[in-house]
Amino acid sequence: MKLSPTMQKYIVHWGEMGTRWGVNRTVAQIHALLFLANNPMTADEIMETLNVARSNVSNSLKELQSWGLVKVQHELGDRRDHFVALQDVWEIFRVITEERKKRELDPTLTVLRECAIEAETDTEIEAATREKMDQVLEFLEVLLSGYDDFKKLPPSTVIKLLKMGSKLGQLASLFGKEDV
Amino acid sequence: MKLSPTMQKYIVHWGEMGTRWGVNRTVAQIHALLFLANNPMTADEIMETLNVARSNVSNSLKELQSWGLVKVQHELGDRRDHFVALQDVWEIFRVITEERKKRELDPTLTVLRECAIEAETDTEIEAATREKMDQVLEFLEVLLSGYDDFKKLPPSTVIKLLKMGSKLGQLASLFGKEDV
DNA sequence: ATTTAATTTCTGTAATAACAGAAACAAAGG
DNA sequence: CCTTTGTTTCTGTTATTACAGAAATTAAAT
Structure with missing residues (x-):
């Protein structure tokens, strides 16, 4: 697929953003590409468009599918997998936050709860802590x-x-006078 | 400073969390340590407590100060810097989101606006994109x-x-009938 | 069954980031 | 000013992650 200069800039920046939030650059780039694309793309097309190795595309797509951000489609008379990304912005946001919560926040919550329990019997720990x-x-x-x-x-x-x-x-503070 | 088992677990996990969100492990650990600590700590104390190199502590503290999460204090008759972390959880959250927005989201917004403008004159780009x-x-x-x-x-x-x-x-959907 | 196409897994390399230790620097006290 | 103490910057090493290319696997079609 031919990338217009604007799309290129967009995709590159999105990859950059990814790295800053702990997401693999290629994964983020592929996601941006599939989001902007108006037709399903094969792994080979993605590879040529972004100039990354075939294996890298394969692994990244698997990652994106595990997030539920990308789905496989098949076309009549074509054995190859065709990939499409979620197209609705709010839905994308919802999926990402939800998945991120599940993967990072929930486990953290578990650890913090364990710590809270352990802290009760931990004699070395100060009350303020x-x-x-x-x-x-x-x-x-x-x-x-x-x-x-x-x-x-x-x-x-x-x-x-x-x-x-x-x-x-303002509304909430009003209600707050007699506590919600 | 002696770390109780619970504190140790807490700090280690916090460091882990950091890496998953694009924050340096040591930075996150030091932040957790100073948050839990009930007294200001010197760089050397931090170094001994967490077993990291002095330079690493120094750089991490600089980073945390640039975020506004840690401040320097001085004690009478002591030339050394003593470090304290913000102690209020909501304030910490506010500072982190604000700073993160400033550093990552705002620049992204700038790029996206540039792209939107460029897209208007980019003849190669499809309308749907x-x-x-x-x-x-x-x-x-x-x-x-x-x-x-x-x-x-x-x-x-x-x-x-x-x-x-x-x-x-529910409230908002009610209001929504005649648009807010 | 055998060939061909498609995808995944594996392995080694390259790039990046984290880090330790040393050296350089700054500043306060004598 | 010179010594001591504290802090930062610099340099090289280590560890991690990202990645390319090859090999292996799977699966459809002849």
Whole structure:
């Protein structure tokens, strides 16, 4: 596939972004490419378009599929796999945050809970330290349960809430007087 | 400083987390250590506690200071720098998201805007592709402006909003009927 | 069954990032 | 000013990760 200069810039930057957030550059680039592409692409096409090794494409695609961001399609009379990416931006965001939560935040929560329990019987640990551990744990729990609520809402509602912004804050402080 | 088993586990895990989100392991560990510590620590103490090279400590502390997560303190009759970390969990979260936004999201937004402009005159690019680029841009803009609003609110209000969760969603859909 | 096409796994190399230790630098105290 | 103490910068090494290319595997078609 021929990349226009703009697409090239876009894809390169997206790869850069990936590395800054702990995502493999090639994986991010392929994701950007498939997102921008308007037709399914074969692994070989991706390889030629991005100039990366075939194996690299294969592994990256597997990774993207495990995230649920890319799916395989087959075309009549063609044995090759054709790959398509999720096309809806909000859906992509939802999938990434959800997967990231599952892979990183949830395990962290588990460890923090273990630590909280162990801290109770750990005689060497100071009370103030224990309290701080508890605060972090509670923070994450509030944040994640809030996230769980919001992710159920349709994007249009979330957009509304975002646009209400600080007005919502005023509302909440009002209610807050007699605690929610 | 002597690390209790629990603290050790905590700090090691925090370092692990860091690497998964693009943060240097030592930086993350030192941050965890200083957060848990109830007294300011010198670079040498940190070095001995975590078993890392002095230079590594120095650079990591510089990094943490540039993030605004760690500050220097001086004690009477002691020439050495003593380091303390922000102790408030919400404040830490706020600082990290804000800094991360400034360093990664804002530059990305700039690039995406450039791409959107270039895409208009890029004859090779398909209309559908251009639209998708626009959608990503708009998504990020809504998200970030929403974030800008919420970050002004006191944590207590944000907690209330988070706990209201899906109830808030129902509210927003109601308002939505005649658009906000 | 055998050939051909497609994909994955494996292995070695290259690039990157993390790090230790040494050297250089800065600053305070005598 | 010169010594001591503390901090930073520099240099080389190590470890990790990313990657290319080859080999192996799988599966469809003749």
